[in-house]
Amino acid sequence: MFDRRTFFKNSMIVAAGATVHAAACNSISDMDKLDDKIVSLKRNVPVNYEADVVVIGGGIAGISAACSSAASGASVILIERFGATGGMLTTGGVANFCGQMEEQGEVFDEILDDLRRFNSLGEGGRDSVFNHEILALVLQEILLRRNVKVLLHTRLVDVLVKGNKIAECIICGKSGLEAVRGKIFIDCSGEADLARYAGLSVMKGDEKTGYQLPMSRMFFCRDLDEKDFYQQVPEDWPTKITNSDDMPMTSPNWPDGPGGRAIKLKIPMFDATTTEGLTNAEMQSRRRTMDVLYYYQVVEKKKWRLSNSATIIGIREGCRIEGDYILKVDDLRAGATFEDAVARGTFYLDGHGLTDDKRTYILPKDQLDVPPYQIPMRSLIAKDADNLLMAGRCMSADQLALSSARVATSCSMMGQAAGIAASMAIHKNTRVRNLDYTEIKKEVLKRGAQLDVTQQIYPIHG
Numbered sequence: 001m002f003d004r005r006t007f008f009k010n011s012m013i014v015a016a017g018a019t020v021h022a023a024a025c026n027s028i029s030d031m032d033k034l035d036d037k038i039v040s041l042k043r044n045v046p047v048n049y050e051a052d053v054v055v056i057g058g059g060i061a062g063i064s065a066a067c068s069s070a071a072s073g074a075s076v077i078l079i080e081r082f083g084a085t086g087g088m089l090t091t092g093g094v095a096n097f098c099g100q101m102e103e104q105g106e107v108f109d110e111i112l113d114d115l116r117r118f119n120s121l122g123e124g125g126r127d128s129v130f131n132h133e134i135l136a137l138v139l140q141e142i143l144l145r146r147n148v149k150v151l152l153h154t155r156l157v158d159v160l161v162k163g164n165k166i167a168e169c170i171i172c173g174k175s176g177l178e179a180v181r182g183k184i185f186i187d188c189s190g191e192a193d194l195a196r197y198a199g200l201s202v203m204k205g206d207e208k209t210g211y212q213l214p215m216s217r218m219f220f221c222r223d224l225d226e227k228d229f230y231q232q233v234p235e236d237w238p239t240k241i242t243n244s245d246d247m248p249m250t251s252p253n254w255p256d257g258p259g260g261r262a263i264k265l266k267i268p269m270f271d272a273t274t275t276e277g278l279t280n281a282e283m284q285s286r287r288r289t290m291d292v293l294y295y296y297q298v299v300e301k302k303k304w305r306l307s308n309s310a311t312i313i314g315i316r317e318g319c320r321i322e323g324d325y326i327l328k329v330d331d332l333r334a335g336a337t338f339e340d341a342v343a344r345g346t347f348y349l350d351g352h353g354l355t356d357d358k359r360t361y362i363l364p365k366d367q368l369d370v371p372p373y374q375i376p377m378r379s380l381i382a383k384d385a386d387n388l389l390m391a392g393r394c395m396s397a398d399q400l401a402l403s404s405a406r407v408a409t410s411c412s413m414m415g416q417a418a419g420i421a422a423s424m425a426i427h428k429n430t431r432v433r434n435l436d437y438t439e440i441k442k443e444v445l446k447r448g449a450q451l452d453v454t455q456q457i458y459p460i461h462g
């Protein structure tokens, strides 16, 4: 059983280390007569980059936003904290597209075409499964083809706001602190880092309990022959699982190329938007990997060898930015259409139970299906700012609406629309919310995205 108390007790070493460090800092602050709970940081930071559009986060939403904006003629810079773009789909190890894959728009079409060129779509006989190593390459090449300036290993660390506008982002890569100035910013960080650091309104988790959609750890095993197999988890591993009733939700039969399998393991009740929450989730998920691996290797006698884990735990929900419109689960149930529609959702309400690690859902199973629905431009415009858009997991939606709209296909559509809107606003020298939304919609359709929700598309349950 998942035991948070044991986990936090066992995390004491980490906490003690942090205390020692804090004490050392306090003595320096005392000498300088500063408030011992606040340090003042005053630095001159060079504005080393300027672009029409600044995209934070290189997941599928950020890539689609950057590419579509650049295709409209804007200069675009994309900031990504890891060494590869793709976000959850690559560094998170999620190697599968959900929702309708056709007619998502030209960026997504190009991604599919390139994956096919590398024989990397349709892995394990499933049309939607891809090789995530190849995807990382495909995405970077698509960005480079459109002259998007990409900074990898570079993290957004702060935001400068002037009036109602984001003025500069402070980023930190190997060169240290630098500033990026832009006309329009698009937050595709998943956790709404830009909006949060700018102090804008965000929403997080379930309204009553505050719990976010559960995370999952993706890890990868290789199937070995009997003669090559060896048990990896030691017999004295304290939380090994020996009984199937104690198993958390896992999906052990997902393909990962010949002889490989991708296993998804549910890790609920950690906050992906705090430093300690995310740290604890990562550590807990590695421990749980051992727990379930013991069960597979020893109890079920599977010859599965752990080969690697995703670089980051899989995050389904971080923070959602409050936009000009909050997409609601009832909109999805009604198959809503909007005058300012710019994207479409075609997946069911995939909200896993928030407070347990079993295969449970927030809603009863007969309430999960929704018809295709539209996503309005207003859900991609931050309500508190004049030049901030968002796309992907940090869109403006309630938690259940996000449980469907968060899938890669819809995130790409949202990104493409945000990118188009950003360059249109720059071209017309106005705010995005002053644009004629039907013009954005027209361009979205011209770029190959389908917004029609009258055809019944049967949701793919994954």
Ligand SMILES: Cc1cc2nc3c(=O)[nH]c(=O)nc-3n(C[C@H](O)[C@H](O)[C@H](O)COP(=O)(O)OP(=O)(O)OC[C@H]3O[C@@H](n4cnc5c(N)ncnc54)[C@H](O)[C@@H]3O)c2cc1C
Pocket (backbone or CB within 6 Å): 056, 057, 058, 059, 060, 061, 062, 079, 080, 081, 082, 085, 086, 087, 088, 089, 092, 094, 095, 096, 097, 098, 099, 154, 155, 156, 157, 188, 189, 190, 191, 193, 215, 216, 217, 218, 264, 313, 314, 315, 316, 391, 392, 393, 394, 406, 407, 408, 409, 411, 462
């Ligand atoms: C376990 C799991 C399984 C899933 N299964 C599927 C599936 O089968 N099919 C499907 O379609 N969808 C699936 N999803 C959902 C889907 O993968 C994601 O919701 C989607 O890819 C999100 O895209 P995004 O661009 O909004 O966010 P992300 O992919 O999270 O991208 C955000 C990017 O921003 C970067 N970033 C974050 N903060 C900063 C910062 N401060 N500075 C710089 N960069 C930053 C991150 O490194 C990341 O690259 C799954 C999700 C999870 C967690």
